Amino acid sequence: MLMSINPKLPMRNKNQTRDYYIDSLGFKELGPYDYPQYLILEKDNIQIHFFLFETLNPKENYGQVYIRTNNINQLYQLLLNNNVPIHPNGKLEPKPWGQREFALLDPDNNLLTFGQATNS
Template sequence: MISAVISKLPFINKDETINFYNTIGFQLDADYGQYLIFSLEQAELHFFSHSNLNPKQSDFMIYLRVNVEIEKLYNKLIESGISIHPNGKLEKKPWNQIEFSIIDPNGTLLTFGQFV
């Protein structure tokens, strides 16, 4: 019945959002001006324009499960100039996940996790 769940997230500045998601490995598939669609392997993210969003007050979050060595991804993002969230350093969690978090230019928290 349901074939996919796709997150719809806000963007403030289109160019900054495109640059950020390209840097972390997503490909821009469609740009409809006020609506963007990105993909990476089987993952797809949609974005809508929200010019009044204050990124410091954003409550948007997404969890991205990965099937690659999370330590390599973590280091790759750091090498690409992506800042790790101050409370989101790479660590093993009590729920048997290894996780880390970053924040996009729109204030959306992206947590990457891998089963231990």
């Protein structure tokens, strides 16, 4: 019955969020409509939704998304090649729970963790 999940994260500035996800991470904007306080971005088979929260203090933002990938090495290298900053504590490494993961922070301090099972 459940088909997918689309996380909603806060953003302080729609243009800055759009530019970061499109230019740095390779997402594209979904749909022909431009909602002033909402943004939907997609890449491959995932969507992330954003809602405007202009007074958000990034140091108090705990927005997090875990994104599974089937080629973490290629994704990690692509981001490094594009000079996308990786979280200082989030370099690509194997984790005790059977995943290889890395993480980064978007302009609003939303944590994006990318992971792939070590046996895939």
